[in-house]
Amino acid sequence: MPELPEVEVVRSGLERHLRGSLIESVEVLDPRSLRRDPEGPERFAAALSGRVLADVARRGKYVWLILADPSAPASALAAGEVGERGVVVHLGMSGQALIKEPDAARERHLRIRMRLLTPDGAVRDLRFVDQRIFGGMFLDPLVPAADGAPGASLSALALPLLPASVSHIGRDPLDAHFDAAAFRRRLRRTSSGIKRVLLDQTVLSGIGNIYADESLWRARLHYAKPADSLTAAQADAILHASTEVMTEALAAGGTSFDALYINVNGESGYFERGLNVYGRAGKQCPRCAELPVPGVIVREPFMNRSSYRCPRCQRAPRGFRAG
DNA sequence: CTATGAACCTGCAAGC
DNA sequence: TGCTTGCAGGTTCATA
Numbered sequence: 019m020p021e022l023p024e025v026e027v028v029r030s031g032l033e034r035h036l037r038g039s040l041i042e043s044v045e046v047l048d049p050r051s052l053r054r055d056p057e058g059p060e061r062f063a064a065a066l067s068g069r070v071l072a073d074v075a076r077r078g079k080y081v082w083l084i085l086a087d088p089s090a091p092a093s094a095l096a097a098g099e100v101g102e103r104g105v106v107v108h109l110g111m112s113g114q115a116l117i118k119e120p121d122a123a124r125e126r127h128l129r130i131r132m133r134l135l136t137p138d139g140a141v142r143d144l145r146f147v148d149q150r151i152f153g154g155m156f157l158d159p160l161v162p163a164a165d166g167a168p169g170a171s172l173s174a175l176a177l178p179l180l181p182a183s184v185s186h187i188g189r190d191p192l193d194a195h196f197d198a199a200a201f202r203r204r205l206r207r208t209s210s211g212i213k214r215v216l217l218d219q220t221v222l223s224g225i226g227n228i229y230a231d232e233s234l235w236r237a238r239l240h241y242a243k244p245a246d247s248l249t250a251a252q253a254d255a256i257l258h259a260s261t262e263v264m265t266e267a268l269a270a271g272g273t274s275f276d277a278l279y280i281n282v283n284g285e286s287g288y289f290e291r292g293l294n295v296y297g298r299a300g301k302q303c304p305r306c307a308e309l310p311v312p313g314v315i316v317r318e319p320f321m322n323r324s325s326y327r328c329p330r331c332q333r334a335p336r337g338f339r340a341g
Numbered sequence: 342c343t344a345t346g347a348a349c350c351t352g353c354a355a356g357c
Numbered sequence: 358t359g360c361t362t363g364c365a366g367g368t369t370c371a372t373a
Binding site for chain 3: 020021024079108109110111112150152153217219226227228229272273274275276278279296323324
Binding site: 343344345346347348349351352353354355356357 | 359360361362363364365367368369370371372373
């Protein structure tokens with residue numbers, strides 16, 4: 019469910035609540051949420067209990083909690099002295115990371131609970147709630163970023179590290195070290211449809227089905243247009259559009275269609291009203307609305323899901339056949 | 342290497 | 358009132 023803006027809303031909320039907090043205990047209520055953890059629930063809980071959280075970082079749709087170095091003094095936190103592992107959190111389609119009072123009612127899909135002691139002495143829960151269990155948590159070693167730049171798109175400590183299992187994920191468009199020239203070169207190397215490329219998290223990360231469609235609408239491009247047929251200007255237009263739409267969505271607290279996507283305090287974002295095509299089949303294209311014959315948004319099957327576009331603004335490439 | 346498809350899950354809405 | 362089908366903000370792995 020969540021794409022970059024929604025995940026960043028969660029990351030910044032976690033950072034605000036978790037930096038410097040002590041993990042007192044960990045309770046794994048459903049081991050399926052630790053499917054990707056190599057050592058299993060008991061060792062996961064044991065490894066985290068008693069540790070302090072130094073930072074919360076993100077690349078694309080992946081978030082990770084960085085553990086403080088247990089042998090370093092508290093003053094080392096600010097200097098970026100951190101432990102060797104991070105706790106990766108991926109929300110999948112329906113995951114939530116919530117900060118709650120410990121006695122708050124148990125959520126229906128609560129999967130993992132961490133009891134925390136905050137630096138100012140409060141006791142809080144970090145709760146991982148996930149209806150569909152496509153997301154999860156796992157412990158992962160931190161490794162140097164390939165380019166030596168900070169491994170995360172955003173975090174307080176600009177560490178040149180990231181979890182090993184996130185290292186294949188490309189930088190996201192909001193990352194200060196995103197390489198636009200490399201992105202243009204990558205597009206020229208493939209004849210895949212542009213939306214397929216935008217959804218490939220190794221090319222650039224953070225874009226999912228909503229923001230792919232919204233970016234393509236803003237750039238007036240059809241999802242099936244071969245990447246290697248795009249001009250440099252069109253490639254830049256996509257990059258500009260995706261950066262713009264995700265920045266706007268982030269400012270609005272993300273996109274929420276229902277109670278599934280919420281921030282760490284349980285609040286919904288309001289960017290749904292900023293969407294121009296996604297989920298709007300049968301409605302007029304906002305850009306065509308003033309024309310004599312306005313375009314009407316269509317929904318088309320694409321990669322076992324849906325694509326939304328305006329047939330007037332986003333013409334099919336030559337020889338394109340739907341389905 | 343690229344490109345599909347299936348698998349992993351639960352819940353909700355629409356249609357019969 | 359059921360029951361069935363389709364659909365949902367994602368990723369990974371297996372098969373052509």
